[in-house]
Amino acid sequence: xxxxxxxxxxxxxxxxxxxxxxxxxxxxxxxxxxxxxxxxxxxxxxxxxxxxxxxxxxxxxxxxxxxxxxxxxxxxxxxxxxxxxxxxxxxxxxxxxxxxxxxxxxxxxxxxxxxxxxxxxxxxxxxxxxxxxxxxxxxxxxxxxxxxxxxxxxxxxxxxxxxxxxxxxxxxxxxxxxxxxxxxxxxxxxxxxxxxxxxxxxxxxxxxxxxxxxxxxxxxxxxxxxxxxxxx
Amino acid sequence: xxxxxxxxxxxxxxxxxxxxxxxxxxxxxxxxxxxxxxxxxxxxxxxxxxxxxxxxxxxxxxxxxxxxxxxxxxxxxxxxxxxxxxxxxxxxxxxxxxxxxxxxxxxxxxxxxxxxxxxxxxxxxxxxxxxxxxxxxxxxxxxxxxxxxxxxxxxxxxxxxxxxxxxx
Numbered sequence: 541x542x543x544x545x546x547x548x549x550x551x552x553x554x555x556x557x558x559x560x561x562x563x564x565x566x567x568x569x570x571x572x573x574x575x576x577x578x579x580x581x582x583x584x585x586x587x588x589x590x591x592x593x594x595x596x597x598x599x600x601x602x603x604x605x606x607x608x609x610x611x612x613x614x615x616x617x618x619x620x621x622x623x624x625x626x627x628x629x630x631x632x633x634x635x636x637x638x639x640x641x642x643x644x645x646x647x648x649x650x651x652x653x654x655x656x657x658x659x660x661x662x663x664x665x666x667x668x669x670x671x672x673x674x675x676x677x678x679x680x681x682x683x684x685x686x687x688x689x690x691x692x693x694x695x696x697x698x699x700x701x702x703x704x705x706x707x708x709x710x711x712x713x714x715x716x717x718x719x720x721x722x723x724x725x726x727x728x729x730x731x732x733x734x735x736x737x738x739x740x741x742x743x744x745x746x747x748x749x750x751x752x753x754x755x756x757x758x759x760x761x762x763x764x765x766x767x768x769x770x771x772x
Numbered sequence: 773x774x775x776x777x778x779x780x781x782x783x784x785x786x787x788x789x790x791x792x793x794x795x796x797x798x799x800x801x802x803x804x805x806x807x808x809x810x811x812x813x814x815x816x817x818x819x820x821x822x823x824x825x826x827x828x829x830x831x832x833x834x835x836x837x838x839x840x841x842x843x844x845x846x847x848x849x850x851x852x853x854x855x856x857x858x859x860x861x862x863x864x865x866x867x868x869x870x871x872x873x874x875x876x877x878x879x880x881x882x883x884x885x886x887x888x889x890x891x892x893x894x895x896x897x898x899x900x901x902x903x904x905x906x907x908x909x910x911x912x913x914x915x916x917x918x919x920x921x922x923x924x925x926x927x928x929x930x931x932x933x934x935x936x937x938x939x940x
Contacts, residue, residue: 627797630929635872637881710872715929717798718912721781722871725801725821728838729883 581770592695593688627717634685635710641702642763644756645727682709700767727755782838786816786850790920799867801884804915808922808939809856815919816851818843823890840890864924868907904937
């Protein structure tokens with residue numbers, strides 16, 4: 541990426557995310573034993589995958605989507621947590637297990653307002669019609685996640701020439717604290733967490749603020765670096 | 773009002789300050805393990821993430837509070853260092869829900885129920901009676917342990933705190 545910046549920096553990736561979308565990438569790698577060159581490669585992977593997912597979301601809604609990646613890096617599990625103010629907010633989580641050469645977990649977290657907005661929008665209802673996220677709404681958000689995840693892993697597969705598979709969407713409605721905790725526990729149960737990408741989608745009118753997480757374990761990180769010719 | 777001490781994922785904390793309470797927020801498949809010595813009035817809370825430390829590799833950094841089998845001994849040690857006696861300890865646990873209903877029924881992903889089983893086993897190994905539990909289901913919980921009284925309260929999404937058990 542032209543402008544991705546150094547770890548901890550903010551940069552724009554205008555154009556790379558597709559026509560009509562732009563994104564900002566922020567990386568804060570904290571792990572030892574990862575070289576600057578490897579960081580660049582991982583940044584590239586994150587940029588491309590998130591950019592494609594944002595494009596898919598823009599196509600779905602028929603309007604421009606900004607993506608930001610406020611944090612993305614190698615973090616200890618215990619450090620991922622909601623701020624106390626945000627912890628109690630109700631959210632909808634859509635979780636995918638990534639299988640194949642480089643496994644991991646992909647999760648979208650939509651606020652209740654996001655979920656209502658998407659439901660109105662995609663079902664052709666007047667804005668403000670959807671009041672509650674019922675089973676139908678959950679199923680629809682699962683499909684939104686499916687489209688985004690599909691474009692994310694397709695981009696990753698093209699870039700790395702690795703094989704990826706996606707589980708069906710798993711949808712849960714709970715507090716942000718609980719959903720974030722479940723993301724981490726699921727990733728840890730599948731393998732020691734290593735890389736975490738945390739992206740923010742912001743729609744132009746400001747009505748949509750979904751978050752996107754991609755967590756992968758150490759072996760998967762190694763597989764991706766290996767595929768890029770960047771193995772340690 | 774004393775302090776409400778947050779106990780984050782994989783953390784183990786203890787207190788004997790009467791005004792304090794210990795609190796684990798957003799327990800999904802994680803388990804909040806409360807132990808209490810009613811004579812010494814020492815309280816401890818562990819926020820357990822996974823059942824078994826056998827999965828970690830030799831090179832990994834050991835986080836005792838993460839696994840049921842290592843968190844319970846660490847919790848006992850922590851309250852003992854504040855003057856609790858092992859023989860006087862009693863426990864209550866909450867959490868272990870299945871928040872995401874995975875379409876693929878891999879046993880590896882039934883984390884909530886495996887966590888509950890592992891915590892119950894670890895408490896048994898440590899010889900600490902388990903007096904109350906609120907585990908399972910599909911919603912997240914917040915667990916609070918009051919240091920002065922040993923009262924364990926559980927709150928679910930959108931609900932009011934409910935008394936689970938008074939360990940004191």
